[in-house]
Amino acid sequence: MLWHLDIAPASDRPDSTGLRIAQDALESGLAGPWRIAASRGFLVEGPLTAAELGDAARQVLVDPVVESFRVEPCPAADGLAATIVHVFPKAGVTDPEGESALALLRDLGYAVDGARSIRSYRVEGPADLVPRLIQRVLANDAVEQAVVGPLHLDHLGEGRPYDFALIVVPIRAMDDATLVKTSKDGQLSLSLAEMHTIQAHFRELGRDPTDCELETLAQTWSEHCSHKTLRGRIDFDGAPIANLLKRTIFSATQELDLDWLVSVFSDNAGVVRFDDEYDVCFKVETHNHPSAIDPYGGSNTGIGGVIRDALGTGLGAKPICNTDVFCVAPPDMSPDRLPAGVLHPKRVLKGVVAGVRDYGNRMGIPTVNGALAVDPAYLGNPLVFCGTVGVLPRGKAFKSVEPGDRIVALGGRTGRDGIHGATFSSVELTSESESISGGAVQIGNAITEKMVLDVIVRARDLGLFRALTDCGAGGFSSAVGEMGADTGAVVDLEKAPLKYQGLSYTEIWISEAQERMVLAVPPESWPEFRDLCELEGVEATDLGEFVDTGRLTLRYHGQVVGDLAMDFLHEGRPDVVRSATYKAPEPRAIDAPASADFTADLLAILGHWDVCSKEWIVRQYDHEVQSRTVVKPLVGERENGPGDASVILPVVGSNRGLAVSCGINPRYGRLDPYAMAACVIDEAVRNCVAVGADPDRIALLDNFCWGNPERPETLGTLVRAAQACRDLALAYRTPFISGKDSLYNEYAHEGKSLAIPPTLLISAIGQVPDVRRCTTMDFKAAGNLIVLLGTTRLEFGGSLFAEARRLEGGVVPAVDAKLGLAIFKALHRAISQGLVRSCHDLSEGGLAVALAESAFAGRIGAEVSLRDAPRDAGASSDAALLFSESPSRFLLEVEPARFEALAEALAGLPFAKLGSTVAAPRLVVDGLEGGRVLDASLDDMEAAWRRPLDW
Structure with missing residues (x-):
């Protein structure tokens, strides 16, 4: 006998799932009105009665406070006038909910042959749009089956016995x-x-x-x-x-020959020494193609797979935290622009976030760090990076x-x-x-x-x-x-x-x-x-x-x-x-705009997908489980500011911590892959340093995601990026310990191929000698001094300012590694001495965005002037000083009484006082000539920053 256990919200409870799906339908371009009632449930096969299944449901499958249920035989006609759509996993597709229900029923002593999960939707809306509703919103045809109308099933069908037949492939004659x-x-x-x-x-x-x-x-x-x-x-x-890897990534690590490396490029994850009793390992994987087809399943198994990478390292590392990075097309893209077989970017993003969320949360592993990159070229090929850090006893790494x-x-x-x-x-x-x-x-x-x-x-x-x-x-x-x-x-x-x-x-x-x-x-x-x-x-x-x-x-x-x-x-x-070839594009200068009010530019950049608040994503993750997370992904007065890196405690009870960060910027990759690789390495390192990591104990991971390497020009950009990895690893003395590449990230449709931009994710783990000295990016108090550390240059190529102003060309930011390393070491000394109240790295959007984020994260205003900002001769405009994305720069907050000590720690480096923090809830910036060039309230900046992902 096959039964359908249908579980719906109780009559006094809102149908949040139905309301959400109706909204998703509208956002997917399916004009309503839609009224959708959603329920979940199970198909249960076995010699048990409806009453027995009902009793079992009350005991273990239904929450009687918020849910109601009914048990019906299959097939059963639905008396409602609305169209009913049932969705359940295809035969052979793993069904964790069904497996759990089956185990629970058997534990209760019921004779059950099989169980499968099922979702049911009673749909009132345009009948001609129901097929598209199923395709775009209700089901994923790759792994799910949708049935419109009553279920005409009499058994679950768990496969037939296999009749052995040895298959030989006649390859010799081909x-x-x-x-x-x-x-x-x-x-x-x-x-x-x-x-x-x-x-x-x-x-x-x-x-x-x-x-x-x-x-x-x-x-x-x-x-x-x-x-x-x-x-x-x-x-x-x-x-x-x-062997490009051996000549670049591997050789840099070998030449550095650092005594704190334990096992690199020889196991499922790279292993470094942590303290006298423990080592830590780190691995980041991609799960791109599966996530393009089934975002939830692809990212779910992506994070599960990289957790097993840590677990399978040495003789078994215990996973202590996860990371994730997603690259998708604009989530607000019109559904009419979707090619055949491509899921809408918003559906992709929601699916991949949910997949990582459910797996990590259910395993009790905190997800503490990540990023989001948005570009139209990720439409057919979203990128999903999942990482895991593990800890294992010394001597167990081999x-x-x-x-x-x-x-x-x-x-x-x-x-x-x-x-x-x-x-x-x-x-x-x-x-x-x-x-x-x-x-x-x-x-x-x-x-x-x-x-x-x-x-x-x-x-x-x-x-x-x-x-x-x-x-x-x-x-x-x-x-x-x-x-x-x-x-x-x-x-x-x-x-x-x-x-x-x-x-x-x-x-x-x-x-x-x-x-x-x-x-x-x-x-x-x-x-x-x-x-x-x-x-x-x-x-x-x-x-x-x-x-x-x-x-x-x-x-x-x-x-x-x-x-x-x-x-x-x-x-x-x-x-x-x-064969690989590379020809640098002809340089096209971007002239810095004349002095003006740049408030609108700042608000536009704060609302860019890459900069905007990721709280919608972060809050879905349990980032505090295991009680190891010292610096959380969101920081500040209301714990909503974008932290530079997270800090965790690998060994509970010790004050020695581990900073986890990343760097990614595909916009640079389109213009200069070498500069892109150098910049994202610099970003990953400076994010670690910004929270208190020792620059002498930072290790890197590389994840190359590229298009078709059989095209010489595509492979040429990959070669240039790999060469930059070697050069920067040697210059910063930051060894690569593991990595992964994912090639052929292109979508072919109607004779055309849409390739992703050259994308390099650099992940970093840095050791924090004492987590009690950690810093965060939010301003702490009014009356403190604001200091800019690092040199600003006229580097608008690939910047968000150029994108906001629709300016093409420009110089991609270049890393001065000698200066960068000196800055990292000096800043670490200053943080270790307790001289820095807050520290925020400058990245996308430059100084203006860093000021805005530090201000609204701490609910502290700022009044600054650009007049003394450290800069080279080319950065002689307000726009350049506000929005250039030159690397190796930090925004510091320091108490007035400690400024002289900070100046001593930073002696010989480019730094200057810009102004001070103030109680008034505004960010006010005066330009080189003294006139006001930016004036915005904390509330307006935060609202612009929150708006895109306020789902």
């Missing part, structure tokens, strides 16, 4: 056209050269590969897993580069695999979700991507991952395993393949626990179903490890054995379905050979 077609049709994302290499290998073996072997090679050789473009050979305007160790799968069960996720991430998106690659989107279950985390930390401390890694891209294929690379492995695929029947051996092997880890457990530890997992309610399964054969052998019920040499799997891929 010509080039067939090789290309095989790669494309199978979503393998293998080039012709790679297919030739595989063909030659199997010709030498005298046999054809199985489908499982071919898929294993495709996952391992994918751009996502092997970073083959950045590790390949590049001809850069006639200069050969062998792992090893020994022949004889058991291959143990831990955590979630295997399903079809995520299949071809790794290879899907290595191709451009098209209008058909949603239907073709919907299976590449995984669905996460944070509660399962929390249980996995707890059991791994306990097992680590008991010494029950020798190595572990997460099942990320490629699933078991990548996890087992990487762990057994130096030994070999034998895997019995039929032993893998499945979510439902019907999976083939290949699907089991390459599935990217979430919340799974693979561990190397010594045979003598397996019984104790298994018992620990059973006690904690976490499923652990022995899949096979690591062996000393140097081969990866896959079996299904005793039948060998894959047998590959590890050296060919990991070293056999032919080098990618690319």
Whole structure:
């Protein structure tokens, strides 16, 4: 029997979901009026009565204070005149709510065969717009099924038994056209050269590969897993580069050779020394293509995956905080401008925020730092960066695999979700991507991952395993393949626990179903490890054995379905050979506007998507869980000011902290990728320094998101950005410890390709010697002095002022690394001595925005003059001093009695008093000639800043 448990708001409660969806419909360009009643519920299959299901609902599934429910058989006609739309996960898509309901019902002793979550909407509105309402607002066709009218279902359909049939791919006889077609049709994302290499290998073996072997090679050789473009050979305007990453990012870290680096570029996350007892690790991942198709699922599993990266580092780090950065098209874009198959940017942003929110909050990990970048070119390819910081005991940062160790799968069960996720991430998106690659989107279950985390930390401390890694891209294929690379492995695929029947051996092997880890457990530890997992309610399964054969052998019920040499799997891929070229655009000067009243410009920039308040995002995250967050994402009198960086306590009880920050600016990337990379490194570092981090103990992560690297001009900009990373890392002595690239971020539609702007995210962790000396960006009291530290130059290229004034060209801000490092070190000394009351870095919008944010965050006004602002000869206008975005600059607040001590600490550096903080709630700025050039109330500035994301 199949029942529909429909759960709606109680009659005396507002239907907030229905009201929100009606508003979303209007914002999506679907003219109403709309009246929508929303309910949630479950489809429950099994030999239980309606009364039994009702009793169970009252006990565990319904909140009787705010909800009502009804139980109906399926199919059942709805007597309402309104159109009814039911939405539920497609078969094979992970359904955490349904899984939880099933477990609860079984725990209560009810005979239940299956349960699936369902959402129902009773819609009153234009009937001809209902299909578009479903497409734009109610359902995501990639992972959900929508049914209009009564549900004509009599069972849930959990799959059919799999009939084993070994599939052999006749690659030896294929010509080039067939090789290309095989790669494309199978979503393998293998080039012709790679297919030739595989063909030659199997010709030498005298046999054809199985489908499982071919898929294993495709996952391992994918751009996502092997970073083959950045590790390949590049001809850069006639200069050969062998392995761009090794020549730039890696080499900078090697040359610095700092004694506080523990493990870099060799594990799931980079590890640095924290104190005498603990190390910390940091990793930031991208989950772009899945988030374009299913924003909630893509970001949900993006944050889940990077949490597992920390958990899979060394012998297991405990995650202590998360970060996220989103790049989307303007959320107020007209729906009429959307290409086929592209979700509206507002829906994307809401979805990715919700995905990170739900996963992090449910796992009890605070989300403490992030950013938002908005550009029309992200329309078809939103970018989703998720990061996690973890802490692990000293001596636990390294792992090893020994022949004889058991291959143990831990955590979630295997399903079809995520299949071809790794290879899907290595191709451009098209209008058909949603239907073709919907299976590449995984669905996460944070509660399962929390249980996995707890059991791994306990097992680590008991010494029950020798190595572990997460099942990320490629699933078991990548996890087992990487762990057994130096030994070999034998895997019995039929032993893998499945979510439902019907999976083939290949699907089991390459599935990217979430919340799974693979561990190397010594045979003598397996019984104790298994018992620990059973006690904690976490499923652990022995899949096979690591062996000393140097081969990866896959079996299904005793039948060998894959047998590959590890050296060919990991070293056999032919080098990618690319051409790259770069020609700097012709410089076009931007003349600084004449003196004027720039108040309107400031208000416009405060309302820009990149500057505006992110409180709508931040407040959805629990950034205080674990009681580690010292400096929170929002600071100030009312805790709504935009902090420069967050500070957390890795070791509770210690005063030694960790600052977490980031830098990103794709506007600069369009004009000068080298300058862009230098600036975002400078931004990430100065954000750390601004809250009290020691510039001598800051480590960096890189995330390159670029378009199609097969175009020489696109790859050329990537080369220039990587070169800047090396130069700045050496100059600032800030090593890179981990990174990730995501290429082919383009959307093809009707013969045209929309590429994202060159986008580099730099994340930073800096160590704070004593969190009691931390500073925040909000003005603290009236009567203090306001000091500008750093040199302003005429650098309007890519600036928000230029965008607001529709000015093209200009010089992109350039980093003077020698001066910047001197400023960072001197400022850190001043902060450590308690000389600075507030500190705010100058970034987007320049001095004017920094003044405004510090003022309204502290509810303290300011009166300043530009006359003595440190500047070079070119920055001789009020506009330049107010809005230039020159790097390595800070706005400081200092008590008058401590100014002389501050001046001594900053001796030899460009700094000057601009004015003072005042009780009057206004920001008043006088220009170089003495006339007033800016005058705005705190309320007006804050209102402009809040308006865009006041959702």
